[in-house]
Amino acid sequence: MIRVAAVGDVHLGEDARGRLRPALDNLAGHADVLLLAGDLTRHGALDEARVAAEEFAGLPVPVVAVLGNHDHHSDAADDIAKLLEDSGIRVLEGEAVTLEVGDQRLGVAGVKGFGGGFAGKCASNFGEREMKAFVGHTIERADRLRAALKTLDTDVRIALTHYSPIPETLRGEPPEIYPFLGCYQLGEVIDECGVDLAIHGHAHFGCEQGVTPGGVRVRNVAQPVIRSAFATYGLGS
Ligand SMILES: [Fe+2]
Numbered sequence: 001m002i003r004v005a006a007v008g009d010v011h012l013g014e015d016a017r018g019r020l021r022p023a024l025d026n027l028a029g030h031a032d033v034l035l036l037a038g039d040l041t042r043h044g045a046l047d048e049a050r051v052a053a054e055e056f057a058g059l060p061v062p063v064v065a066v067l068g069n070h071d072h073h074s075d076a077a078d079d080i081a082k083l084l085e086d087s088g089i090r091v092l093e094g095e096a097v098t099l100e101v102g103d104q105r106l107g108v109a110g111v112k113g114f115g116g117g118f119a120g121k122c123a124s125n126f127g128e129r130e131m132k133a134f135v136g137h138t139i140e141r142a143d144r145l146r147a148a149l150k151t152l153d154t155d156v157r158i159a160l161t162h163y164s165p166i167p168e169t170l171r172g173e174p175p176e177i178y179p180f181l182g183c184y185q186l187g188e189v190i191d192e193c194g195v196d197l198a199i200h201g202h203a204h205f206g207c208e209q210g211v212t213p214g215g216v217r218v219r220n221v222a223q224p225v226i227r228s229a230f231a232t233y234g235l236g237s
């Protein structure tokens with residue numbers, strides 16, 4: 001059994017230095033890998049990212065992350081990704097990583113994703129160029145997730161995103177903002193590629209558990225939802 005720990009939306013700042021570390025130090029007893037589902041910072045500032053890098057560096061298990069919208073706020077996402085990578089945290093944006101866990105191979109494909117909404121209540125690629133740019137970003141990020149998943153030939157596969165692939169894990173959020181919390185295109189890719197688990201964050205007031213139309217387990221690990229340093233899930237044999 002592969003034990004996956006995951007958390008998103010830790011939104012760290014200078015005043016949060018050392019806050020998560022005590023719970024993370026004994027991670028090896030609970031998990032084989034730690035996934036970070038984006039929004040590691042509050043405003044995407046490098047000082048905040050430095051705190052995140054310190055919290056998640058040098059852990060006893062591999063750490064794999066995607067960034068969230070907050071991490072993009074200061075237009076420094078590339079610098080944040082590099083800073084985290086320099087601390088040994090793998091940051092995925094349309095890429096995949098393969099990890100050996102015991103005698104099994106775990107693949108994680110990650111992308112930030114984007115909003116756009118869900119079947120029947122979604123933005124469409126029509127009208128103003130700003131609207132087409134919005135939906136274009138939605139589609140492009142879903143395409144990147146597909147490409148990343150298709151590179152994986154592992155026993156177990158996980159899709160890691162910041163935005164939600166389904167509306168079910170958004171329950172508790174105002175329905176009016178669902179189009180800003182996720183998009184159906186991510187869910188379609190997850191079903192098309194047949195992953196074993198989909199992890200996302202972003203929906204602080206959503207709920208933890210859902211399932212795609214194709215039957216893939218989805219977990220919203222936003223920290224305000226899971227209310228702990230991380231949630232753990234078992235996968236594989
Ligand atoms: Fe967040």
Ligand SMILES: [Fe+2]
Nearest residue numbers: 039068069202
């Ligand atoms: Fe977010």
